[in-house]
Amino acid sequence: METEPTPDLTEQATALADMAFGIWVQILSFLEGLMRPWSAYQLAIILAIGVTSHVIAKILAPRLHGWMRTREGWPKWRLRWLLVIHKRLRGIMFVTLIWLVLMVMREITWGSRSYLIGIVANLALAWLIVTFATRLIGNPFVRTIVRYGAWAWITLRILGLTDQTVEVLDAAAFEMGSFRLSLWVVVQGAFILSVFFMAARFVSHQTAVRVQANEDISPSMRVLVVKFLQVVLYGAAFFIGLRAVGFDLTGLAVLSGAIGVGLGFGLQKVVSNLVSGIIILLDKSIKPGDVITVGETFGWINSLGARYVSITTRDGREYLIPNEDLITTQVVNWSHSNDFVRLDIYFGTAYGDNPHEVRKLAIAAAASVDRVLEFRPPVCHIVGFGDSSVDYILRFWIKDPTGGLTNIRGNVYLALWDAFAENGISIPFPQREVKMIEGSQLGTKALD
Template sequence: MQEQLAPILAKVTEIFQFLEGWLQSHVLTWRTAAQWAAALAALLLAKAVWRLVRPRLAHWRDTSARTVWGRALLTGLCATGELILFIGLAQLCAAAARFMGYSPWVLNAVSQLTVAGIILRLLTFAMPNKVLARSTATVVWVFVSLQILGLLTPFTAFLETLSFTMGGSTFTALGALKGLVLAIILLHAAATLSRFASGRIASMREVSPSVKVLLDKSIKVALFTVAILLVMSGVGINLTSLAIFSSALGVGIGFGLQTIISNYVAGVILLMDRSVKPGDTIEVGGVFGVVSGVNGRFSSVKTRDGKEYLIPNEHFVTNEVINWTYSDADVRLRIPVGVSYGSDVDKALRLMEESTRGLTRILTSPEPRALLMGFGDSSVDLELRAWIADARDGVSNIKSDVLRRIWTSFHENGIEFPFPQRDVLLKPGSSLAVTVDRGRDPELPDKASDMIPGAVPGPVPDKDPGEPGA
């Protein structure tokens, strides 16, 4: 263990000795202290002057800037004006130092660091992720600072000594740090390009929604895959070693991830053949609703009651799906209605067709039509057929509106609704005997024959003397 740490400890000791000598020769001197004091004075003076100038500049931007470029320029100036003023004052002090015969390296280094800070601040404004922007700016500014102060070479040499081995490959701390910075830059670039591509794809009116989703997801996967491969190559990972890993992964996918992969493949099939696409009104597995999205593994279907079902894509490929709006958004409603046998059927049919007038969701072409469908046990069976073009807004609600109008119209015009009933006819001479027991009800007829023709009167029980009224 000590033998492994000995080279690192020796390198650390060498770094500290270098820093000690650098501080004694470049920092801990009277001339250097005077330059630091001049830089501090320039900074305080820049802050004081900018505190007076900035409100006027902001007011000018809000009232006088009429173009987008003008407002952007003034906004950037408001954000960096204090640093620009500081650079100007620091360079004035550097010019005075050179006139006196001194080398103003501190003032020049501070000015260069400030320029780097201005550039990084302007770049971070263009990055939507503020946390990532600040992290990137900090890392870049540290490297720039080390370069300007002349400390970058010993620092990188120290990081080269810190190494570790994994899977037959040797990695250094410097390589890992470079890989981290490269990953941040490439992944952010991939995210930016994917957002730009998504916006461009969304603006293509001639492309169907399913193809838009397929193109969007394909571009995102391709961009992030390229970014990850470049990062792995940048940190020194041999990409040829991934072939064995890919083979093993394929075997694992074939056995353990079969269902998941089949759902992803089914999602690609749905996007390519456009059998189910966002905005379609479908009915699958007892679920009726509108497809709100087709994702890689599942599709979301939102019903009229606000529930959103996440259905695996494989279910759409292997099971029967009713797509109400696959090729045409028009849907025919079939509304059955029954009337009694004593009603005027022709009048009922006419009233049923008139009941759809005034409903904006009912199409006038094809016209609604009422038909006589058959003769049932208790009713004459009628049916109203009407077309709508907005099934996604609900079917039961428009049926309810039509039925309410039919109910009101039938009652106003004397059309009767049937109810289950049976007529029993006893033929003369039938062997069936019907006996009616009057009991104690004085309202019953004295004879059964008075109630039902052909009925045989039965015995009337005597009252119990102990009963009231006996």
């Protein structure tokens, strides 16, 4: 048994068909106008302008590119805009020439004989302005949405089809009770949200630059302020954008609460890392530039993220340590309160060497190394009497742990080696004696 369509859907489909037919009639009328003699002349003029602008751009592009190469001292943002102009040189030439031709034709002939050229000139200028304006948007996806949306809207506006297009898009709607979602609302929402996100990104970027340049704020607090501002700005852009298109946020609040409960159970680790990251930023236990050791990983902090901390080691590897691990495990921060680090090395000398002389030579050798601090002089102590050597410990201070620890220890060992070699101090090593017992087979063979 077939069911007849509901009256609402039938009326909606009829209204949509009528509006689409009206737009089609206007398009046919516009195409019919192109068949008039003066319209053909205007199309020929537009084509000639396009060819001329292409030739001029081909001539000027290599010269502009060569001139750009000589601007080495210019700021990057200026060179970036020059590159954009270089890529859009054909469009710039076309807009310049067509507006010159349009002004001349309006002076020497009737307005109707330059009507089509005026439409193309306005379209070309508007598209060029949109192209340059959207270069300010850093996100490629958002930039594409805003650019093509602005191009489509400006084209419809210049052609006088905005009202009909809005009616068609608004008629294509989905209704459920009091809730109504039309295609026009979706288009509006995508465009407005893109604009708001672009503004939020620009404000957050400018604020981040100013905060990072403020030396009065600690590095960890700078990161916290920047992250907080980004969350606030992007959240405000999202909700204000939805409100601007008439979206009811009451249902969204209830839905977000239900989703939040589910995510709280499913994303415990992620939430734990986020909270741990906020705690790290607030208690200032680590900050970018600190030298830390986590487990067997030794390196300096490159950046603090919302979920992890980036640590770069001496061999160039970059480790992403979850924030939760920095809260729950032992972390050695070599530069937490200051950059001073004390290092210890152990060595031994023969029993025949004067220990007083050995201590003086060891202290002088350590002090001769570049990175060893002079105002915190090295010290050397005897720590025991071994089987074949007198054992010592040599302690010294450095203030640049980012320069590495293994290399400074190696340099001090080399200085000790040179000092002991010059003063006849020997470094013993285990020795073994083998005795042949008389009457044994080995002893007899040895005598033979």
